[in-house]
Amino acid sequence: MVQTTAAQKTAPAPARQGWAALRRRDTITRLSVITALLAFTLFGLPQLLSLYYTDAMTQVAAYAIVALGLGMLVGRVGLYSLGQVAVLAIGAWAAARLLFATGQPFPVVLVEAGLITMLLGTLIGLPALRLRGLYFALITLMLSGAITVVLATVNFPNGGGGFTGYNGGSLHIPAIRRPSIAGTDVAYYRYAVVVAIIMFVLVYAHIKTRPGRAWAAIRQSEPAALAAGINITFYKIWAFALASFITGVAGGVLAGADRFLYSIDFHPQDSIALLAVVLMGGVYSMYGAVIAALLNSLLPAALQDWGVSQDWLTILFGIGVVQVLTTAPAGIVDQFPRDMKRLGGLLWRLVRRPAPGAPAASAPPGAPGAPGASRGGKA
Amino acid sequence: MIQVDNLTVRYGGVTSLDGMTLAFEKGTCGLIGPNGAGKTTFFNVLSGFVRPASGTVRAFGTDLLALPHFRRARWGVRRTFQTEQAIEQLSVYDNVAMMASSLRGGARRADVLAAIEFVGIGASSYAPVGTLGAGQRRLVEVARAVAGKPRLILLDEPAAGLPDEETAHLAAVIKSIPGQTGALTILVDHDMSLVSAVCETTAVLDFGKLIAVGPTATVLRDEHVMRAYLGTAEV
Ligand SMILES: Nc1ncnc2c1ncn2[C@@H]1O[C@H](COP(=O)(O)OP(=O)(O)OP(=O)(O)O)[C@@H](O)[C@H]1O
């Protein structure tokens, strides 16, 4: 449509090609690192870990999905939800009920649990979407309290009949079914990691295409997004629906992991801790969700193993959130590499300290300020 | 072609636009006036952020004020803001592609790339906007405005704070927008040399009232206009 015009400034060729080449190299490196890490997580890690820690890592996989959803809400559309644990509970309930009631394959149940949660979560969240900031956080906290009360009354399915599937007097509570290929804890751990990977890919595909652009525009400025013809309400609902869907799937994964679900497994106040770890991990990066899940599920297990009081966690998370809010808005995922780079630069300078009288050494390669140094907000 | 009739906007006791009546035929038109004259308010009315107390706006045969604000971008209203709105974390391409468009797939991609090519950013379309300079970011915003099928492009002080050579490049780009896209372009700026270089027609607002309109050179020599800018405003 548009032809070249006189208005065009011809850019130096290397600058134009630079980003494409850099991007390609970057993508290849990143892909190989991710593949290696995933291969290790799937095959190496279970060999090294005891069953206790393998189970903890299954929880990490499930909570990484939850954290991913919450991080997306906070980082992409600025919705601070304090109700994610209730959404997770809905997913777990739905999956458990379906697993007892039907003989459907496990993946089908996961998708169904995700869809049911998406529907309920969005319906419940719809009125809340009109609110912002603190009001949104408060209303989601209260709604999640309400959901918890309902679930405590209805109870989690334990193999009974009817809608609730609850059999109060049962002495022999059957365990929630697992996929046939993942009956053992180690196999189920791998299964959970694979489900988490699929959910991460799903979210990544959203972030890199039209919805992701729309979310970025909304976060930058709602008037500017409106002026660009972006339907703000629609894309906010979309973000909420997607987050609810993956959280529902995570609920299904938890149902298969824990095998016996009780309403006490889903405290509304855990939503607050979840928001804290998600903020600490970093909401602008998908890796932040993994860090958040490690903080949320591996750290408590480790503390218990070492015999350290869990109260330290509350203190640690409190300090962590303050640190994020004051100095590192992009979280650990952004802060840690920068600290490491600075440390690397420092060590390099120590090693290469010029002999007295020698000319000053050139700048260390790890020095900050190199062109293309990554900024906050990378997916 | 845009025809504004008797447009009035009030914020409580402040009358930001006071019975503004104006017609722009085509090309790039200037809209100038001292601080607080109501230029941004006018743009806000056109893009639907502000509902006027009275008045009508017809653009290319459409009653613009009757369109809900979220439809206006699809109709072809484009605007930039006084504060820059390029999104740092996204690439140049994604920044432009966020603009609503009726095009899909390959045609859309080609259109976005053509818009980036047209403004001559001098950086790859893959480059994150966070790595660009101020002038380049402004060009990203202009590219966003020419993508899709624009009919009415509103530029709110696009050259504010730019050095001279970048302003010159921006001026050349803005000047060629109507020829490229067929859109009527309205430029608000305090830089008179930019306005004279780019706009054939210019209108002057002062305290919400239109005090002059005509060929740019004539308008800039008008004594009412000079007086308004010197601050001895007569209402
Ligand atoms: N949202 C608002 N609420 C109240 N008053 C407003 C609002 N927006 C603008 N005004 C007032 O309307 C008048 C016109 O403002 P406007 O922003 O349109 O001026 P402008 O011509 O764009 O000025 P500048 O050159 O400084 O950008 C000013 O007196 C301003 O204070």
Ligand SMILES: [Mg+2]
């Ligand atoms: Mg203004």
